[in-house]
Amino acid sequence: MLVFKSIVLRTEYETHSLGGLKNFIKLFPNYINLYSNRQFFTNLCTKFYWVILLFLTTTVYYFKHKDWYKLILFAGFCIGYFFLTNISYPSANTPKFYLENLYLPFGLYLALPFVFDILPAATLKKTAMPLIALILFSCCIRVYSNHIIYTARLNWERTTMQQYTGRKVVIGTKNIPMDTLMMVWGTPYEFWLLSTSETGTTASILVDPNPEKQKWLIPYTNSLYVNWNLYKYSYFPKNQYFRFTDSTNGYTVLPE
Numbered sequence: 001m002l003v004f005k006s007i008v009l010r011t012e013y014e015t016h017s018l019g020g021l022k023n024f025i026k027l028f029p030n031y032i033n034l035y036s037n038r039q040f041f042t043n044l045c046t047k048f049y050w051v052i053l054l055f056l057t058t059t060v061y062y063f064k065h066k067d068w069y070k071l072i073l074f075a076g077f078c079i080g081y082f083f084l085t086n087i088s089y090p091s092a093n094t095p096k097f098y099l100e101n102l103y104l105p106f107g108l109y110l111a112l113p114f115v116f117d118i119l120p121a122a123t124l125k126k127t128a129m130p131l132i133a134l135i136l137f138s139c140c141i142r143v144y145s146n147h148i149i150y151t152a153r154l155n156w157e158r159t160t161m162q163q164y165t166g167r168k169v170v171i172g173t174k175n176i177p178m179d180t181l182m183m184v185w186g187t188p189y190e191f192w193l194l195s196t197s198e199t200g201t202t203a204s205i206l207v208d209p210n211p212e213k214q215k216w217l218i219p220y221t222n223s224l225y226v227n228w229n230l231y232k233y234s235y236f237p238k239n240q241y242f243r244f245t246d247s248t249n250g251y252t253v254l255p256e
Contacts (some may be wrong), residue, residue: 012038020088036086036099047142048103050135051112054110061118062146077109095183097150116234154194157187161195168204168220168246172211172256184209188226202243204251217251225251 027034044052056080062071085102119128156177173184181187195203204224209215217225222233224244236242241255 021239023087025204027090031083032086034086034090034092035092039096039099040082040086051106051110055115058110058113058118061121062113070117072224074109074113078106080107081109091168098183101207134162137197143230149180149182153182156180157194158198160205161191162201164203164205165199166201166246168249168251169218170206170208170211170217170251170253172254173207173209174256175254176207181207185227188224191224192224196241196243200243201245204246205249211253211256214251215253218253220252221250 031037040048059071062068062074062116085099086145087199089099097170135241157235160176184207189206191203191205195201202224206214206225212223220230222244224233224236233244233247235240236244
C-alpha cells in the first residue's frame with residue numbers, strides 16, 4: 001500500500017513526511033540511544049504513565065492466559081509504531097508537542113485490548129468504571145496543568161486574526177513571538193478553523209519563516225494558500241466550513 005500510494009497518489013507533503021523513513025538505514029544500528037527514545041522513556045514516568053501501565057497490564061494478561069497470538073500482535077504494533085515514530089523524528093529539532101500528536105495512535109493500540117479483553121475479565125468487572133474514571137481524571141489534570149502555553153498560543157492567533165480581518169496576509173516569523181507560537185506549520189488551517197467558527201468568515205493568514213519567497217501569492221485574489229498547496233475558492237464546497245469573502249485583494253506580504 002505504501003509503495004502504491006507513493007507512486008500513484010504522490011503529494012509533496014506526504015513525500016516530505018515519509019522522508020524520515022531513510023533514518024532506518026542512516027541511523028542503523030544506533031536506534032535505542034536516539035534523543036527521541038531517551039525523551040520517550042523519560043516521559044513514560046512523567047507524562048505517558050498510562051502507556052507503560054496499560055502496556056504491562058495487557059502483556060501480563062495475555063501471557064497469563066497464554067494468548068500468544070494477541071500478545072505478539074499487540075506488542076508488535078506498539079513496539080513497531082514506537083520505532084517508526086522515534087526513528088523518523090530522532091532529534092530535538094522536532095517540537096515536543098508535535099511528537100505528542102504522533103504518539104496518539106498508542107491510545108488506540110492500548111485501548112482496544114484494554115476494553116475488549118481486560119475490562120470484561122471477572123476480576124475487573126466491579127472496578128471497570130472506577131478505573132476508567134481514574135484514567136479520565138488524570139487526563140484532565142494533565143490537560144489543565146499544561147493549558148497555559150496552549151492558551152497563550154490560541155489567544156495570539158485570535159488577536160492576529162482580528163487584526164487582519166478581511167485581508168490575506170503572509171507574516172514573517174521575525175514579527176511574531178515564536179516562544180508562544182512554537183511551530184508555524186499548520187497556521188493557515190488554524191486561522192481557517194478559528195475564523196470560520198468564531199466570526200463566520202474564513203481568514204487567509206500564513207506564518208512563514210521566509211515571507212519574501214511567498215511574494216508570488218500577491219496576485220491571487222480568489223485562492224487560499226495552505227502549506228504546499230494553493231486552492232481556488234471554487235475548489236471548496238459551499239457550506240458552513242468554507243466562507244471566503246476576501247476575493248477583492250490578493251495576498252499582502254508584510255515587511256519584517
